[in-house]
Amino acid sequence: MLIIDKTKMLTYLLLFTLFFSGTACKEDSAGEDIDEPDEVTLSIDQDSYDFSADGGSDKILITSNAKWKLTYESDAFCKPTIQSAIGDADVTINATANETTAARSMVMTLTSEGAEDVAISISQAAGEGEPVDPIEPEGPDYVDPDNTDMRDLTSIQLSQLMGIGWNLGNSMEAINAGSTPPTGSETTWGNPVVTKELIDAVKAAGFNTIRVPVSWSHMLSDQSTYKIKTEWLQRVEEVANYALDNEMYVVINVHWDGGWMDHPFYSEQDAINEKLAAFWKQIAVYFRDYDDHLLFAGSNEVRNEANYNAPTAEEAEVQNSFNQTFLTTVRATGGRNTYRHLIVQGFNTNIDHTVNELTIPDDETEDRMMVEVHYYDPYNFSLDENAASGKPLWGEPYKDQTGYVDTWGQEDWVEEQFGKMKTNFVDKGYPVLLGEYGALWRDVSGISDPNYPSQSEHDESRKYYLNYVTKAALDNGIIPVYWDNGHTGNNGFALFNRSSTEVSNQSALDGIISAGEE
Template identity: 25%
Template sequence: MAQSPAAPQITPALPVGTCINLGNTLEPEQEGSWGGAPVAAEDFARIKAAGFETVRIPVRWHNKTTNKAPWPVDKAWMDRVQTVVDQALAADLNVILNSHHFDPIHDQPLAVAEWHGAVWKQIAERFRGYPEKTLWFELENEPHKNFNHTNLLETLTPALEAVRATHPTRAVIIGGENWSGIDSLATLPLPDDANIHPTFHYYDPFLYTHQGASWTAPDVPPVGRKFPTEEDREKLKQDVAKIQAYIARTGKTPFMGEVGAYDKHIPTADRATYHRMLREAFAPTGIGMCNWAYANTFPFWDREAGRWLPGMLAAVGLPEQD
């Protein structure tokens, strides 16, 4: 009699819950240079008071180091990142500390792997002793271009080994190729490590969420796309099924590390509809969702008006605030 395949070992889901990205803050070339503003402790207090459980903090590292061994990170920058993490933790938020826009790794992944690993060694040492239940490391945002599943594990091995030397059981997050789109999960290779957690990003349909976004040039999606069409509804059902299948196959529950729609050409009410539909659709899977972003480009918080944009908190399942 043929034996049935062994059931996958179940890995408890990372308790991301309702999450927001600190977008366009520490991942530009300089803090806040993409039209944002430096983050302060009151921002995290506001995020917590709104009901968010987790904040994802994208950080650009490669331009804050030398490009030659031993690749020291600028001390002032490391101090600043630590201050921001400390402020978020003090607000009783979970923190995902993410390496974002480590640009050379996408062009020459294996050639840059040692440099990337050396940076993570310094990050790991700086955050030695921090609580494991509330601070998690994401090794690299949205692998793309030459950084793909054929070299993903080999490229990330120096970083993972550097982290594990001082954080043997801390949660480490890995996303897949092609900008970590949902379809990357189907072939995402992961290390044999019980504390590795998969992630994916969701900006579908891209022609809707990124309409008129200049940074997508030369193929900028035209303005005017509406959501949802019947095709969008069917695609959303299919994508939910992909997550359910992934969990059943691997025993791991991924989380949605980024999701959002561009505010310049999409009215706030329509953006709220998009977030609500996605939240309700994916709710049965039990995944956490990190919305993009707090206060700049795809914002939830309106800095000028000093308020949460109408309907956006309710869309992600939180109480509306005056």
């Protein structure tokens, strides 16, 4: 019996049609002539597909007059039945069942020489997966409470010893979130490998606390169970020990990590809490024997990724559940974690959202909890990278330079915002970690406006800002931890050159450290 391969037949017919369509001709890699159109066309009927957790199939209608190819990651959960062909075609894409408890996504790319690439977004709902067993008393991961070397200090008392802090930003949390699964290393975002010499320099400069933002999703040996690679736990430990060996305080967290927590909705609440519990179970057990110089912070700037507005009731409730999951999971590991000082976050670590929406988690251990917020006000001075719209000056000394100083977010605003945190949390026994704050450094040398502030004016204004914010935090019982992303150039936050470990911005450093000496 003659069996006809419909796919091959379609290809042959398309080749025959193109041959007589007035196209140009060139040789392929094998030296044979193939037809090539004068102008390549390439399009699809839709550019996004959603699959249920059970998987399934769908069709992509490709319209083209040339050779094309579909490319995707080798381990992608969705693949086409035909990877390459010529001309118009209906291509079936097939998604495997999602056996994990996390939603997943990928991008398939349609390419053809002479045409713009076409991206096809594919997503899939979370599956039920294998449940992560909670740590129960007397279970294999539980040990009896142990307060050895855990000083009899409340979190308020500990906060008074932590001094001024510094962020090891854009290193241990560097992640390529767009790949499936995520990839990356501590050098992915351009910073060099962290060295003991760098942390020694930070200590020598006058800092007593280091916050180490960490991503974990790109360092899993099993994506379905969220098993963290032992070598990554060891590397995070090595970096933490650089600071602990200097008798500094260290905060490690689950940072942005690709944004998987930025969906505080009832529909995703269980899956996110399961992944968060799986991470903190492993982190807490691994670091359980460290004393109270090591603190854990549950998350970072968790918000609805679609906007920066105040949370809805749903978003606030779900984000509060993340804090409870973190705290319950860590405490359940026992040992010194029974007494460890833990840090929970307000919604998007925004001061107003924290005051209005944060619910303090239930904790059987008394006086061992802190609250974290961040501060980058006013945006046009601290974060706006556009010199034209940004405001290069800040504060009372520069108030007369209209147009270059914001009309809000000045000294009175700092006092008001930090005062809210003192009244609502510090005075109630919950010290506040100002986990991030700062203002980018602007290179104003290229600004053509003759009235634009000089470099020295900006530098002095920035020093004044950093000094004022740091001192106001300390005065309100808040632990200030400056955000350093390692970038020393224009619009950077770096205080240190991470390669040479030398101070790269003495003016800014002096502004911060001097606040603790006043």
